[in-house]
Amino acid sequence: MTNYPVALLANDGQQASLAHYTQLAKDAEAKGIDFFVLNEEQADIIWEPQILLAHLTAQTSTIGLGVPIGVAYAEPYHVARILATIDRFSKGRVSFEAKPYALQDTSAQYLRNVDATTAPALSAELLDVVTKLWDSWDDDAVLNDKENGQFLDTTKIRHIDHVGEHFKVRGPNPAPRPVQGHVPRYAVIKDTVTALDATADIVFLTGNVTQVEEVYKQLTAQKVFVAQDIAEQLSFTADGVFITPAQLANFSAAPKNTSLRERLQLARPELVAVTN
Amino acid sequence: MTEKKQMHLGAFVFGAGQHIAAWRHPQTASDQLLDVELYQRLARKAEEGKLDLLLILEQLALNEDAGILNGEKVFPTPDTGTLAAIMAAATSKIGIGATMTTAYNEPYTIAHKFRTLSEVTQGRIGWNMVTTQDNKVAFNFGLDKHYDHTERYLRAGEFVDIVDKLWHHEGTEPLKYEGKWYNVEGKLPTPGLQYGRPARVQAGSSESGMHFGAQYADAIFTAQTNLDDALIFYKKLKETVVSYGRQPEEVKVMPGLSPYIADTEEEAKQLETELYDLVSIEHGLKVLANLVDTDLSSYDLDAPLPLEAINPEGSNNRKARVQIIRNKAEQEGFTLRETCRWISQGSGHVPFIGTPTQLADFMEHWFTSGACDGFVIMPPLYPTSLETFVDKVVPILQERGLFRKDYEGSTVLEHLA
Numbered sequence: 001m002t003n004y005p006v007a008l009l010a011n012d013g014q015q016a017s018l019a020h021y022t023q024l025a026k027d028a029e030a031k032g033i034d035f036f037v038l039n040e041e042q043a044d045i046i047w048e049p050q051i052l053l054a055h056l057t058a059q060t061s062t063i064g065l066g067v068p069i070g071v072a073y074a075e076p077y078h079v080a081r082i083l084a085t086i087d088r089f090s091k092g093r094v095s096f097e098a099k100p101y102a103l104q105d106t107s108a109q110y111l112r113n114v115d116a117t118t119a120p121a122l123s124a125e126l127l128d129v130v131t132k133l134w135d136s137w138d139d140d141a142v143l144n145d146k147e148n149g150q151f152l153d154t155t156k157i158r159h160i161d162h163v164g165e166h167f168k169v170r171g172p173n174p175a176p177r178p179v180q181g182h183v184p185r186y187a188v189i190k191d192t193v194t195a196l197d198a199t200a201d202i203v204f205l206t207g208n209v210t211q212v213e214e215v216y217k218q219l220t221a222q223k224v225f226v227a228q229d230i231a232e233q234l235s236f237t238a239d240g241v242f243i244t245p246a247q248l249a250n251f252s253a254a255p256k257n258t259s260l261r262e263r264l265q266l267a268r269p270e271l272v273a274v275t276n
Numbered sequence: 277m278t279e280k281k282q283m284h285l286g287a288f289v290f291g292a293g294q295h296i297a298a299w300r301h302p303q304t305a306s307d308q309l310l311d312v313e314l315y316q317r318l319a320r321k322a323e324e325g326k327l328d329l330l331l332i333l334e335q336l337a338l339n340e341d342a343g344i345l346n347g348e349k350v351f352p353t354p355d356t357g358t359l360a361a362i363m364a365a366a367t368s369k370i371g372i373g374a375t376m377t378t379a380y381n382e383p384y385t386i387a388h389k390f391r392t393l394s395e396v397t398q399g400r401i402g403w404n405m406v407t408t409q410d411n412k413v414a415f416n417f418g419l420d421k422h423y424d425h426t427e428r429y430l431r432a433g434e435f436v437d438i439v440d441k442l443w444h445h446e447g448t449e450p451l452k453y454e455g456k457w458y459n460v461e462g463k464l465p466t467p468g469l470q471y472g473r474p475a476r477v478q479a480g481s482s483e484s485g486m487h488f489g490a491q492y493a494d495a496i497f498t499a500q501t502n503l504d505d506a507l508i509f510y511k512k513l514k515e516t517v518v519s520y521g522r523q524p525e526e527v528k529v530m531p532g533l534s535p536y537i538a539d540t541e542e543e544a545k546q547l548e549t550e551l552y553d554l555v556s557i558e559h560g561l562k563v564l565a566n567l568v569d570t571d572l573s574s575y576d577l578d579a580p581l582p583l584e585a586i587n588p589e590g591s592n593n594r595k596a597r598v599q600i601i602r603n604k605a606e607q608e609g610f611t612l613r614e615t616c617r618w619i620s621q622g623s624g625h626v627p628f629i630g631t632p633t634q635l636a637d638f639m640e641h642w643f644t645s646g647a648c649d650g651f652v653i654m655p656p657l658y659p660t661s662l663e664t665f666v667d668k669v670v671p672i673l674q675e676r677g678l679f680r681k682d683y684e685g686s687t688v689l690e691h692l693a
Contacts, residue, residue: 015465018392018395018396046465046466047392047395047466048385048388048389048391048392050357050358050389051357051358051361051389051392051393051396052392054355054357054358054360054361054362055361055364055365055392055396057358057361057362058312058361058362058364058365059365073382073384073385075380075381075417077336077380077416077417078380078381081336081355082355082357082358085310085354085355085358086355086358088310088354089310089311089312089354089358089362108450108459108460108461108462109382109384109450109460109461109462110382110384110385110460110462111382111383111458111459111460112382142351143347144299144306144307146299146300146301146302146306149297149300149348149554149556150347150348151299151306151347151348151349151350151351152345152347152349152351153347154344154345154346154347157338157345167418168415168418169415169416169417169418170412170415170416171416172338172345174335174336174337174338174351174352175310175351175352175354176310176351
């Protein structure tokens, strides 16, 4: 494999401090890592993830970033607008993992009534609404025409009028379409592929060789990352590899200045033109 | 020797500037509204001026008039939590007040976000606790209408109480809160507050808003257009603060001030005119109609303002603002056209046109008369209006001993003390 993207899967530092994640992301960036990914099952993240992602964006300049977001208690309108904002500020470097629960699993913290059986469907609908909100603006809806006094071309922005089992959202998104079209979504899979995993854009396979081979058979359109240590032992060629923080010291590459999608060769979803 | 009392200053971050046509002005960086560079530039400049805090306002929905998207306005200020992290990375002393609504968020999420922001900013974070003014926002959260004015503030009181308790909660057992509006059982996963609690700001001068602010806020961002009203509000607010068992100096009253500043009065007036000329009266009219939830298109623009149509009680969302407009129009004998123009100038906040020295005199007069503890500067356009204020007005205030020459503390609460 040559020229493949390399991710750092951050899995150390139980309940790590903000300073720890920040330093790790900066170290990874300095070493030319393409994609800094927080693997929540290992990392036990205690910080609010959207703020964490914004903070890591502000503290870095070229590295790709990924954090897990608990979506079972989230509002699609907030998720859509916040990720679109961070994507724009990062110049298209960010991604997220959708966890169908809260990262800290005490559901009584929240007003919404969700349990393990309803969370997957709710989460799937939330992601659907988020995508619709991202697509509520054409890419060229911002005119910034000072002379004629038109900032937006409103024929290129639409309400979404979503009415579903869990959410009712009129839209549009209050921000332009993300740089990446849709902010890519990743999943970390050890041995079981959930419905949400199956629709992720990028997957990190963290099991042993047998588990990785088994999981791989169930995946279709994703970009697949495997551990650098076992990449050569697999029957397939992965799209990228990941290393651990301990392996960072021996790594070196030239940093990329592209969007995350570009460096992962993940196609940008284009909008089919819709007229009002 | 007693030290002279000093004022507190904030800088407002909203859209392309306070003026609704600011984005059209050649000096406005209207192509950078989603760029890190613009916001970090604003943050650094405000910090250079030793301001207490930046205040990032939240607008959750695009502008619409009767269901039709308004293409004449810029998209809303980007997510405030994100912007706070962006601005924090470029600064080390100035506070950052991020607005987040109590109406369309979970208390736990807000508590968690601000605890995290406290870490990100090392204590330089504040929360502007709003209840949301725009009816349409409800439609993005599964509701068919926004909560009414009174209910919003009742819910907000409980909401803020929960957030505060979550921030301060210690021990392994979860907090248990059974309220009228919210039942929450849980605790934040973060370590205990390292930098003290986030500061709290309140904006909105209605009766409910004032009580809410007097009870919970460290700073009040208020809309006052003349000295007499400001004096009355200040006195009333401080009395209300005391009625809740707090000291009057615990809450700083900071009216909004939208200054057109230039080296000469003529040049300052010219800037104001430039911006006025960029406003379509059609749009100013829509703004007013939106504020009072009434169609005004049948009224004669050059006739006196139809006061019967400008009814604060008819507004669910902006009672105080509508009252201000009505009072001003009556006082000045405004036509409908002049009212629209006045709204465009400063949206019910204090507009000022003049030289740096004149502005310093104005601010000193309000401050020493007891009308305020400071101001929130609302630059008509970014970034130049803020730069002029910091470069030319702050030094005069500092020289007069009215404003700090350097930061002493490190957190928002320390700056506001």
